[in-house]
Amino acid sequence: MTNTITLEPLTAAAFKPYGDVIATADRDYFMINNGSTRRYHQLANVDTETEGGSTIISIFQATPLAYPLSVSMMERHPLGSQAFIPLLGNAYLILVAAPTGDLEQDRLDSQTIRGFISDGSQGVNYHKGVWHHPILALSDQDQFLIVDRAGPGNNCEEVHFTDAEKRIFAKPACSV
Numbered sequence: 001m002t003n004t005i006t007l008e009p010l011t012a013a014a015f016k017p018y019g020d021v022i023a024t025a026d027r028d029y030f031m032i033n034n035g036s037t038r039r040y041h042q043l044a045n046v047d048t049e050t051e052g053g054s055t056i057i058s059i060f061q062a063t064p065l066a067y068p069l070s071v072s073m074m075e076r077h078p079l080g081s082q083a084f085i086p087l088l089g090n091a092y093l094i095l096v097a098a099p100t101g102d103l104e105q106d107r108l109d110s111q112t113i114r115g116f117i118s119d120g121s122q123g124v125n126y127h128k129g130v131w132h133h134p135i136l137a138l139s140d141q142d143q144f145l146i147v148d149r150a151g152p153g154n155n156c157e158e159v160h161f162t163d164a165e166k167r168i169f170a171k172p173a174c175s176v
C-alpha cells in the first residue's frame, strides 16, 4: 500500500468515475440572448431528492490546511451530490475515491484515492456516494459556491485512517 498521492491535472475524462467537471474549456455551448451569451448547458446534474432532500446553494470560505498534508479521513454523501465552484479563480485540490461498497476496503486501499488539482476555473460535482476529502483550498480565505443537499437522514459518512494508513502529500506549486 503506497502512502503518497500523486496530483493529476483535473480533466472531465479522468474525473468521470467520481463526478463531473464544471468548466467551459473544451465544452460544447450554444448561443442565447440574441447571440450575446454562450450557454454551456447542463455541465452537471444535481441529485438531492433521495429520502426527501432538496437542493441548496451555499458559500464556503476555506483556509488551507497545513502542508505537507496528512490525509487522515475521507467522507461521502450517500444521499446527494455535492458541487464546488471556485469563486475567486484560485487553484485548489480534490481527493476522491470510487466507492467499492466495502467501507473497510475503501479505508485500507490507498490505490482507490486519486488526487487532482483544479486550475481555479474548474468546479467539480461529486456524484452521490463518492468518497472525497473536505474542501482543500490552497489560497487563504478562498471562496467556493456549493450546490448540495439539505434534508432528513444522515448524508455524511466518514472513514478515518490509522497513522499507518495516512496519506501524505506536499503542497503543490499552484501552477497546473
Ligand SMILES: NC(=O)N[C@@H](O)C(=O)O
Pocket (backbone or CB within 6 Å): 075, 082, 132, 133, 134, 135
Ligand atoms: N461538511 C460540508 O458541508 N462540507 C464537506 O461535505 C466538504 O466536502 O467540504
Ligand code: NI
Pocket (backbone or CB within 6 Å): 075, 077, 082, 132, 133, 134
Ligand atoms: Ni463533502
